[in-house]
Amino acid sequence: MSKAALRMFSGRTFVIGVPYAFLLVFFMVPFLAVLAISFADPRMGVPPYTPIAQWQDGALHLSMSIQHFVAVITDPLYVGAYAYSVEIALATTLLCLLIGYPACYLIARSDPAWRNLLLMAVMLPFWTSYLIRVYAWIGLLKTQGLINGFLLWLHVIHEPFKLYHNNWGLMIGMVYNYLPYLMLPLYAHLVKMDMSLVEAASVLGAKPWQAFLTVTLPLSRRGIIASCLLVFIPAVGEYVIPELLGGSNSLMIGRVMWDGFFVNTDWPTAAAATAAMVVILLLPIAWFQRIQQREVALPHDFARLPGQEAAS
Amino acid sequence: MNEATRPQRPPLAQTAADFVQLVDVVKRYGEAVAVNRVSLSIRKNEMFALLGSSGCGKSTLLRLMAGLASPDAGRIFVDGEDVTALPPYRRPVSMMFQSYALFPHMSVENNVAYGLRRDSVAKNEMRQRVAAALDLVQMGKYAQRKPHQLSGGQQQRVALARSLVKRPKLLLLDEPMSALDKKIRQETQFELGNILYDVGVTCILVTHDQEEAMTMADRLALMDDGRILQVGTPGEVYESPSCRFAAEFIGSTNLFTGELEADSSRRFRCPHLEVPLEVPHAMNARRGHAAQISVRPERIAMGFRKPEQECNWTAGKIEQYAYMGSYTLYYVRLASGRLLAVDISRMGVHALERAPDYCDTVYLSWGAESLVVLEK
Numbered sequence: 211m212s213k214a215a216l217r218m219f220s221g222r223t224f225v226i227g228v229p230y231a232f233l234l235v236f237f238m239v240p241f242l243a244v245l246a247i248s249f250a251d252p253r254m255g256v257p258p259y260t261p262i263a264q265w266q267d268g269a270l271h272l273s274m275s276i277q278h279f280v281a282v283i284t285d286p287l288y289v290g291a292y293a294y295s296v297e298i299a300l301a302t303t304l305l306c307l308l309i310g311y312p313a314c315y316l317i318a319r320s321d322p323a324w325r326n327l328l329l330m331a332v333m334l335p336f337w338t339s340y341l342i343r344v345y346a347w348i349g350l351l352k353t354q355g356l357i358n359g360f361l362l363w364l365h366v367i368h369e370p371f372k373l374y375h376n377n378w379g380l381m382i383g384m385v386y387n388y389l390p391y392l393m394l395p396l397y398a399h400l401v402k403m404d405m406s407l408v409e410a411a412s413v414l415g416a417k418p419w420q421a422f423l424t425v426t427l428p429l430s431r432r433g434i435i436a437s438c439l440l441v442f443i444p445a446v447g448e449y450v451i452p453e454l455l456g457g458s459n460s461l462m463i464g465r466v467m468w469d470g471f472f473v474n475t476d477w478p479t480a481a482a483a484t485a486a487m488v489v490i491l492l493l494p495i496a497w498f499q500r501i502q503q504r505e506v507a508l509p510h511d512f513a514r515l516p517g518q519e520a521a522s
Numbered sequence: 523m524n525e526a527t528r529p530q531r532p533p534l535a536q537t538a539a540d541f542v543q544l545v546d547v548v549k550r551y552g553e554a555v556a557v558n559r560v561s562l563s564i565r566k567n568e569m570f571a572l573l574g575s576s577g578c579g580k581s582t583l584l585r586l587m588a589g590l591a592s593p594d595a596g597r598i599f600v601d602g603e604d605v606t607a608l609p610p611y612r613r614p615v616s617m618m619f620q621s622y623a624l625f626p627h628m629s630v631e632n633n634v635a636y637g638l639r640r641d642s643v644a645k646n647e648m649r650q651r652v653a654a655a656l657d658l659v660q661m662g663k664y665a666q667r668k669p670h671q672l673s674g675g676q677q678q679r680v681a682l683a684r685s686l687v688k689r690p691k692l693l694l695l696d697e698p699m700s701a702l703d704k705k706i707r708q709e710t711q712f713e714l715g716n717i718l719y720d721v722g723v724t725c726i727l728v729t730h731d732q733e734e735a736m737t738m739a740d741r742l743a744l745m746d747d748g749r750i751l752q753v754g755t756p757g758e759v760y761e762s763p764s765c766r767f768a769a770e771f772i773g774s775t776n777l778f779t780g781e782l783e784a785d786s787s788r789r790f791r792c793p794h795l796e797v798p799l800e801v802p803h804a805m806n807a808r809r810g811h812a813a814q815i816s817v818r819p820e821r822i823a824m825g826f827r828k829p830e831q832e833c834n835w836t837a838g839k840i841e842q843y844a845y846m847g848s849y850t851l852y853y854v855r856l857a858s859g860r861l862l863a864v865d866i867s868r869m870g871v872h873a874l875e876r877a878p879d880y881c882d883t884v885y886l887s888w889g890a891e892s893l894v895v896l897e898k
Contacts, residue, residue, distance in 0.1 A: 251600070351889050353765065368847050404621065406619045406620075406621055406623040407623050407626075408621035408625065409588075409610070409617075409619070410617070410619055410624075410625075411625075411636070412589075412610040412611050412616045413588055413589075413610045413611070413613075413615070413616060413685075414611075414616070414636050414637035414640060414684070414688065414689065415611045415640035415641055416590075416611055416636075416640050417611055417640075420640060424636070425625060429625075429626070429627060446813050472888070486648060516733070
C-alpha cells in the first residue's frame with residue numbers, strides 16, 4: 211500500500227471513527243447501564259437498586275432478576291402504554307406520509323428557483339425551540355385559544371371545540387412536529403428521481419396516475435421507508451407532546467418511564483420498560499436493513515447514466 | 523376536429539410524403555425561442571435525422587412531437603391525425619430516451635411489456651409480442667435480468683424493443699448513441715439502422731454527430747438556433763450546402779469571399795486568389811454581388827505544374843501535412859497568406875511524380891462543379 215493510500219486509510223478511519231466513538235460512549239454505555247439496572251431489584255437508598263454482582267465473604271454473588279421484564283410484558287399498564295405508543299406513532303407516521311408525500315412530490319417537481327424557498331418553509335420551524343413551539347400550540351388549541359376564538363367569531367361553531375388535552379391535540383402536535391423529519395429525507399429521495407422514467411411511462415401509454423403508481427411510487431419506496439422510520443422511532447418514545455397537549459388518559463411509554471424513574475423510584479422496572487422499548491424499535495430498523503441489503507445490488511437506482519445531460 | 527374550424531392553414535394532402543407533418547411550430551422558454559416556426563414533412567418509413575449542435579432546439583422539437591412539451595404555436599400531424607393537443611399517452615408515437623430510461627425496478631421483460639399492459643393487451647398476445655420484440659433485438663435470453671445487470675449496448679436494445687413493441691406510427695430517438703462507448707457506436711449505428719429498416723417504422727432521430735446522422739438517416743434536417751437551415755439527403759446537404767453553417771457543420775470546407783465580376787455572371791473575384799473563381803451556374807445577380815464560395819478539401823487537385831485552365835486554380839507552399847490513411851491532409855499557404863485544406867487520396871498522391879513534402883510549391887486546381895455559392 212502506498213503512503214498516500216495509508217494516509218487516506220487512517221483519515222477515513224478517523225472520520226468514521228469519531229461519530230462511532232461518540233455513539234459508543236454516549237449511547238451504548240448508558241444503554242448497557244440501564245440494561246444492567248433492569249436486572250437489579252429496587253431498594254431504598256442511593257442508588258435506588260441492588261447491585262447485580264457483589265463480593266462477600268470471598269464469594270462472588272451474582273443476582274439477576276428478570277421479574278421486572280415479566281412485569282413489563284404482563285402488567286396491563288405497560289402493555290397498554292406500549293400498544294398506545296405504537297398506535298400513536300403509527301398514526302403520526304401515516305398522517306405525516308399522507309401530508310408529506312404529495313408536498314415533497316410537488317416541491318421536487320417545481321421550478322428549481324422555487325424549490326429552495328419551499329424547502330426553507332419546511333425547515334423554518336426548526337429555527338424556534340421545540341418546547342416553545344409545543345407551548346405555542348397550547349395557545350392555539352385551548353378552549354379560549356386562537357383557533358376556537360376564530361371559529362366562534364366566524365360563527366362556524368357555537369361551542370368551542372375541545373382540541374387540547376385530548377387525542378386531537380396530541381395528534382396535531384405530533385404531526386406538526388414530526389412532519390419535517392419525514393419531508394426532508396423524502397424530498398432528497400424524490401428530487402433525485404430521474405424524470406425521464408416518468409416521461410418514458412407516459413410515452414408508453416401510461417396516464418399520469420398510472421405512471422405514478424407503476425413508476426414513481428415503487429421507486430420512492432426506499433425513501434418512504436427511511437423517512438417513515440425517522441418519524442416512527444422517536445414518535446414511540448415521545449414525552450413532551452403527549453404531556454403538554456395530550457389528555458390525562460393518554461399514557462404513552464415515555465410518561466411511564468418517567469414515572470417509573472422519578473415518581474415511583476422503581477428504577478429496575480423503568481429500566482426494563484426502557485430496554486423492552488429498544489427491542490420494539492429495533493424490529494422496524496432490522497426490517498428496513500434487510501430491505502436495504504436486498505436492494506444493495508441496485509447501483510443505478512436513480513443514478514443518471516453518463517452522457518445524459520440535456521442536449522438542447 | 524372539423525377541417526373548417528382549424529385556425530391554421532389546413533393540413534397538406536395526405537400522401538406518403540407527409541406522414542409526419544410539422545406546420546409552423548414555435549416553442550418559447552421565457553424570452554428564448556427554442557423552436558422558431560419549424561415546418562417539416564417526413565415520409566412514411568423514412569429515417570429522418572435532426573442534426574445540430576447542443577442548444578439548437580432539436581431535442582425540444584423531439585419532445586414536442588412526443589407530447590412531452592406543448593408548442594406555443596403551430597400544428598403537428600401524424601398519419602393525418604392532428605396530435606398537437608394530445609397528451610403523450612394518447613399519441614401513436616414512441617420515444618427512445620437518451621438515457622434509455624429503463625425502469626430500474628422491473629425486469630427486461632416487464633420493461634418491454636409496460637406499454638402493452640397500459641393498453642390491456644391480452645396475456646397471451648402480450649407474452650408473444652414481448653418475446654418477439656426481445657428476439658428482434660437479440661435480447662430474448664436476458665428477459666429476466668434487471669436493467670442494471672446489462673451493458674450499455676444491451677440496455678439500448680431493450681429500450682428499442684420497448685419502444686417498438688407497441689408498433690408506433692412514429693419512433694423518436696433522442697441521441698441514441700451518446701451513452702455508448704465510441705468503439706461500439708459505429709457497429710451499433712448499422713445494427714440499429716438495420717433493425718429499424720426491417721421493422722419499417724418511421725423514425726426521427728436527434729443527434730449532434732454528423733457522422734451518425736449521415737450513417738443512419740435517409741434525410742436530415744440541419745438545425746441552428748431553433749430554425750431549420752436545410753433539409754435533404756446526406757449527399758445533398760454535403761454536396762450542396764445551402765449556407766455557410768451547413769457547409770461548415772457537415773464536413774470541413776474552404777470558404778472564399780468573392781464579388782461578381784463585371785463582364786461575367788459566373789466569375790467571382792476573390793481577394794485571396796490571383797485568378798477568378800468560376801462557379802457552375804450563371805448568377806442572377808448584379809456586378810459586385812458578394813457571396814461566400816465553398817470548396818471541399820477533397821475536391822481540390824494538387825500538382826507540380828501550372829494548370830492550363832484560366833480560372834479556379836492557385837498556388838502555394840505546403841506548410842503542414844498529416845497522413846490520414848486513406849488520404850493525406852495538406853495545409854497549403856497561398857501567396858496572399860490564406861491557408862487552404864486539401865485532401866489528396868492515396869491514388870492521387872501516387873499519380874504525382876513524387877510525394878509532396880514540406881515547403882514544396884504546389885499548384886491547386888478544381889472544377890467549376892466543385893464550387894458551391896452560399897448566400898450569406
